[in-house]
Amino acid sequence: MALKIGTDMVYIPRITALLSNDSAIARTFKQSELNDRDPSHLAGIFAAKESIFKALGVPPSWLDVEISRSPDGKPSASISKSLGRAEVIDISISHDGDYAIAFAVIELDD
Amino acid sequence: MAFKTVSDLLRSFPSRGSSPCVGYRTDFRAFRFTYTQVFDKVIDMQRLLRKHKVKKGDKVIIWAQNSPSWLCAFFAISSLGAVAIPLDFRGTKDLVERVAAEVKPNFAFIGVGMPDISIDCWIERLDPVWDVSSMKGGRPAIAESAPDDLLEIIYTSGTTGIPKGVLLTNKNVMSNVAGAVKGIRLGCKDKVISLLPLSHMFEQVGGLLVPLAHGGQIVYLERLNRRSIFSAIEEERPTFIPIVPRLLDMIKHAIENEAKQSGNEHLLVRMRKISRSMPLSLRRLIFPKLCRLFSVNRFRFFISGGAPLERDTEVFFDELGLPVLQGYGLTETSPVLTFNYPKHRKIGSVGKVIYGVDMKIADDGEILVRGPNITKGYFKRPDKTKELFKEGWLATGDIGSFDEEGFLFIKGRKKDLIVTSEGMNVYPEDIESILNHIPGVKDSAVVGLRQPGGEQVHAVLLFDSDRSKGSASTIIAKANASIPSYARITGFTVWPESDFPRTTTMKVRKFKVLEYLSEKHATGARPGKIAASSPLVRIIADVTKKPIGSIRHDSNLTSDLGLGSLDRVELLANIEDAFGVGLPDEVITPKTTVRMLEKLIVSKPHSEEKIKFRPWLNSGPVRLMRVFLQDLIVFPTVVFFTRTAVHGKQNLRGLRGPFIIVCNHSSHFDTPVLLMHLPFRLREEVCPVAMWEYFKVKGKRPFKQFMMDRLYDLSGIAVNLIPFPQTAGFGQSMKYAGSLVDKGYSILVFPEGARTLDGSIHNFKDGVGMMAVNYRIPILPVRVSGLWETLPRGKFLPRMHPSTISFGAPFMVKSKDYREAAKEIEEAVRRL
Numbered sequence: 001m002a003l004k005i006g007t008d009m010v011y012i013p014r015i016t017a018l019l020s021n022d023s024a025i026a027r028t029f030k031q032s033e034l035n036d037r038d039p040s041h042l043a044g045i046f047a048a049k050e051s052i053f054k055a056l057g058v059p060p061s062w063l064d065v066e067i068s069r070s071p072d073g074k075p076s077a078s079i080s081k082s083l084g085r086a087e088v089i090d091i092s093i094s095h096d097g098d099y100a101i102a103f104a105v106i107e108l109d110d
Numbered sequence: 111m112a113f114k115t116v117s118d119l120l121r122s123f124p125s126r127g128s129s130p131c132v133g134y135r136t137d138f139r140a141f142r143f144t145y146t147q148v149f150d151k152v153i154d155m156q157r158l159l160r161k162h163k164v165k166k167g168d169k170v171i172i173w174a175q176n177s178p179s180w181l182c183a184f185f186a187i188s189s190l191g192a193v194a195i196p197l198d199f200r201g202t203k204d205l206v207e208r209v210a211a212e213v214k215p216n217f218a219f220i221g222v223g224m225p226d227i228s229i230d231c232w233i234e235r236l237d238p239v240w241d242v243s244s245m246k247g248g249r250p251a252i253a254e255s256a257p258d259d260l261l262e263i264i265y266t267s268g269t270t271g272i273p274k275g276v277l278l279t280n281k282n283v284m285s286n287v288a289g290a291v292k293g294i295r296l297g298c299k300d301k302v303i304s305l306l307p308l309s310h311m312f313e314q315v316g317g318l319l320v321p322l323a324h325g326g327q328i329v330y331l332e333r334l335n336r337r338s339i340f341s342a343i344e345e346e347r348p349t350f351i352p353i354v355p356r357l358l359d360m361i362k363h364a365i366e367n368e369a370k371q372s373g374n375e376h377l378l379v380r381m382r383k384i385s386r387s388m389p390l391s392l393r394r395l396i397f398p399k400l401c402r403l404f405s406v407n408r409f410r411f412f413i414s415g416g417a418p419l420e421r422d423t424e425v426f427f428d429e430l431g432l433p434v435l436q437g438y439g440l441t442e443t444s445p446v447l448t449f450n451y452p453k454h455r456k457i458g459s460v461g462k463v464i465y466g467v468d469m470k471i472a473d474d475g476e477i478l479v480r481g482p483n484i485t486k487g488y489f490k491r492p493d494k495t496k497e498l499f500k501e502g503w504l505a506t507g508d509i510g511s512f513d514e515e516g517f518l519f520i521k522g523r524k525k526d527l528i529v530t531s532e533g534m535n536v537y538p539e540d541i542e543s544i545l546n547h548i549p550g551v552k553d554s555a556v557v558g559l560r561q562p563g564g565e566q567v568h569a570v571l572l573f574d575s576d577r578s579k580g581s582a583s584t585i586i587a588k589a590n591a592s593i594p595s596y597a598r599i600t601g602f603t604v605w606p607e608s609d610f611p612r613t614t615t616m617k618v619r620k621f622k623v624l625e626y627l628s629e630k631h632a633t634g635a636r637p638g639k640i641a642a643s644s645p646l647v648r649i650i651a652d653v654t655k656k657p658i659g660s661i662r663h664d665s666n667l668t669s670d671l672g673l674g675s676l677d678r679v680e681l682l683a684n685i686e687d688a689f690g691v692g693l694p695d696e697v698i699t700p701k702t703t704v705r706m707l708e709k710l711i712v713s714k715p716h717s718e719e720k721i722k723f724r725p726w727l728n729s730g731p732v733r734l735m736r737v738f739l740q741d742l743i744v745f746p747t748v749v750f751f752t753r754t755a756v757h758g759k760q761n762l763r764g765l766r767g768p769f770i771i772v773c774n775h776s777s778h779f780d781t782p783v784l785l786m787h788l789p790f791r792l793r794e795e796v797c798p799v800a801m802w803e804y805f806k807v808k809g810k811r812p813f814k815q816f817m818m819d820r821l822y823d824l825s826g827i828a829v830n831l832i833p834f835p836q837t838a839g840f841g842q843s844m845k846y847a848g849s850l851v852d853k854g855y856s857i858l859v860f861p862e863g864a865r866t867l868d869g870s871i872h873n874f875k876d877g878v879g880m881m882a883v884n885y886r887i888p889i890l891p892v893r894v895s896g897l898w899e900t901l902p903r904g905k906f907l908p909r910m911h912p913s914t915i916s917f918g919a920p921f922m923v924k925s926k927d928y929r930e931a932a933k934e935i936e937e938a939v940r941r942l
């Protein structure tokens with residue numbers, strides 16, 4: 001058992017550009033994540049997913065991770081079993097200006 | 111037939127009545143509008159413009175993707191005598207704002223998907239299609255416009271500098287509409303698929319005004335990727351398509367790829383050799399797969415314009431029996447000057463001078479023209495206008511010569527302008543000014559390098575003596591980041607001497623630079639093999655913003671090309687659009703090279719299980735059988751077990767489909783009870799949605815699967831089922847159901863996904879919202895109760911129990927969000 005961390009930063013205008021590309025959006029975000037198509041919100045989700053992949057040390061498979069928010073705004077993540085035996089302890093997302101950043105802590109069973 | 115103004119053309123619409131005018135294909139539907147419906151919409155838009163005090167001579171911007179509404183907006187503007195400013199939907203927001211600052215528009219139509227812009231006038235969001243039933247029609251008031259009145263101002267694609275607007279009058283454009291196709295028989299049976307932006311004069315004349323002037327039909331596509339273009343060609347059966355060389359290359363590549371995948375590569379080459387000796391009209395017959403795509407008795411020709419066509423491409427299509435008619439022209443000549451006619455054409459030539467146009471070759475070889483289609487000049491640019499004309503003739507800036515039969519051949523260009531294979535104009539000085547602002551660059555010369563696949567934007571760099579500021583490729587990447595994708599630098603060279611060759615006025619002698627470059631290419635000074643014309647390389651260059659020249663077969667995507675995680679998503683999505691191959695994210699590892707990716711694309715077969723739809727369920731005999739089956743067996747059985755009280759019958763009076771009929775799901779009795787209480791006309795055109803997985807047997811049990819298939823057939827005959835999978839393949843069913851909606855069928859949906867276990871209504875799934883948003887048809891809410899008691903889930907035999915059914919009033923969903931729309935619908939059903 002090991003604790004791993006991962007972090008990622010996303011330039012928000014790139015997500016704005018990606019929004020016009022439907023197939024790119026469809027292969028990155030789950031339907032539930034797309035209810036709010038605000039670029040900074042999606043950039044946060046993207047960064048959170050990427051930080052989880054980094055912590056796991058696996059290549060990204062975007063639809064295997066789902067980021068959701070509790071009513072008070074705290075993000076949480078659920079990952080599919082295909083990514084191996086691991087549990088997301090916590091994630092945190094932040095925005096400022098043109099950037100979104102996320103940080104993930106996971107527990108990896110080995 | 112000759113219309114003098116665009117308003118004259120509009121006046122002819124009512125007489126075309128209900129013949130099809132324009133269509134719009136989305137992922138799931140094909141919307142159609144008749145000439146009368148288009149006319150009514152034009153009048154409706156005209157009313158809106160007048161409300162905002164738009165009058166003769168006022169300027170109105172259109173910035174939107176091609177759509178039926180774009181067409182209506184254009185006609186509405188000119189019917190008031192106002193001036194249209196169509197802007198390329200691929201252009202940047204910045205360009206729109208700069209144009210607006212210059213023309214001071216009174217009104218703007220901006221497509222719904224476009225970004226917000228800040229311009230000082232009323233902005234109307236342009237929805238691609240409209241609800242025909244909401245049109246009021248009304249008394250048309252079409253302004254009397256004279257042929258010399260200004261029709262539109264076309265901004266040629268200026269990338270960064272001050273845009274240049276070409277003034278075009280009604281006479282300019284309409285004389286070209288008549289002159290360009292004189293001698294080609296066109297009529298109301300003709301149908302075009304419009305793929306190029308309507309802000310481009312070539313598409314506006316070839317793909318919009320010419321078909322409409324002959325009562326033909328136009329089809330627009332919501333999405334312009336490979337898959338949607340091919341399915342449009344296959345299903346719409348167009349008679350001709352205006353196209354640019356870039357798209358022709360894409361089709362050529364797709365045909366060759368298809369042959370490669372099925373192992374028929376050599377066969378294709380051999381067949382092409384054979385077909386050379388055959389008459390053109392028969393050639394297509396020996397390529398059976400191609401005949402399915404390009405209907406033998408419908409498809410006539412491609413019209414190619416906008417950029418020079420490679421001889422190879424022209425010959426390729428010619429050998430397949432798909433003639434490509436090449437033309438030549440400029441925005442300033444609205445636009446056609448010469449054209450190859452179907453019966454009189456020459457490969458490699460841009461054709462003969464069209465009716466009404468005068469052309470001569472100046473002593474230095476430059477093509478000079480005059481005629482009714484020539485512009486008056488540029489908007490507010492008297493200096494540029496003056497440069498354009500020479501003793502009453504318009505100087506095209508192109509060098510050309512005629513052969514003895516009068517066919518024109520283009521030899522080169524005098525003007526310092528690059529025309530990409532997409533037909534976009536790139537002004538070198540714009541790119542140079544960006545490059546020269548980057549630290550480390552002393553000066554630069556941007557030239558158009560002719561290469562297979564069209565002209566490349568090639569930058570030649572002159573460095574400061576201090577070269578520590580970064581390598582050439584990072585400088586190019588930096589510049590490309592602020593250049594729109596169509597104009598990006600695709601190759602570069604570092605100038606070996608201390609300065610460029612210059613004229614006495616210190617201007618760079620570009621032809622000397624070009625001479626040097628072509629020599630360098632000839633001697634093969636460049637290391638490594640460059641796959642410049644491969645579409646994959648273009649996609650990679652576009653995503654990574656690296657010059658095409660720096661991408662080699664053995665380039666590593668991650669370490670050499672710096673592919674980030676966001677880039678990877680974009681790259682795979684673009685590959686899916688361009689090649690129709692969906693690759694999972696995992697295929698790109700840190701070791702993946704360009705060549706490996708190319709192999710993956712060729713080897714990957716198209717996955718996803720094909721659902722077997724049953725179009726014959728809607729054929730005459732089956733429908734007749736269904737009436738008997740329902741009236742003699744199904745309904746009497748239902749009536750035996752349950753007596754149904756009906757509420758809200760007044761909501762069904764005089765209803766005309768199509769609808770999405772939405773009902774809660776309590777038992778197998780729902781469908782027959784609902785159908786029984788619908789008016790006969792509506793009932794006969796209802797397709798209930800059924801879970802596809804219900805008819806699928808798990809594991810390998812052929813006999814059971816065979817029986818399930820027959821059950822599917824039987825229930826299909828009884829109630830006309832559409833299978834809808836709950837997971838993969840959902841899109842196929844959405845598309846099939848959409849095609850039934852196009853034919854006027856209503857879809858019956860039980861959006862809870864499964865029958866209830868306890869008699870209560872469960873949450874509606876988002877799928878119904880997706881249908882409502884994409885099909886754009888009204889929802890008819892229905893609620894049943896008491897049927898759960900009659901036949902609950904898990905029971906086989908029904909028992910007697912009374913039931914009720916309530917019909918609500920049809921409504922359109924307000925939200926564009928699938929989940930929100932599903933909620934609206936759920937509430938409507940719960941309220942009943």
